[in-house]
Amino acid sequence: MSTNVDIGKTLTVAFLQHRPAGAGKKTRLWGGWAACLLYSIEYNRRMYTVKLTPEFERWLAGLKDGMTRKRLGLRLRKAQLGNLGDVKPVGEGVWEMREFFGPGWRMYYTQRGAVLVVMLGGGDKASQASDIAKAIELARALQE
DSSP: OOOOOOOOOBOOOOOOOOOOTTOOSOOHHHHHHHHHHHHHHHHOOOOOEEEEOHHHHHHHHTOSOHHHHHHHHHHHHHHHTTOOOSEEEEETTEEEEEOOSTTTOEEEEEEETTTEEEEEEEEOGGGHHHHHHHHHHHHHHHHO
8 A cells, every 4th residue: 555654843942931820940841851851961962953744733633631632742852862762662663752741641653864753643552452553554555
């Protein structure tokens, strides 16, 4: 089955500006951001360009919880800085970024060259098998 797949826009994630009400200057999200930034600058010279497919953009935009979207966006920003985090291969050149909050979010990507990561789709632990199948199918379509 041949499908034309468009690789959407390049990811641009703004600095996470959310602090819970009543939180001091040292919140968990801010500390995580600082650690990620320092690690990336000092120890990790590889940075990635992250491209989003329209399917991935629709999935991310369709998430109802704004904080979940921000946390997943922060994860993508960390990937841009070279820190891919907890990932595992799921087959045929597709990888799974695993997040362990909420229902167990998963984001699927394939890598093109040394500096390009193409986000294919996402889902949670409950829909993992079908999400992987969709991501593999989309990765095949990108190769054609």
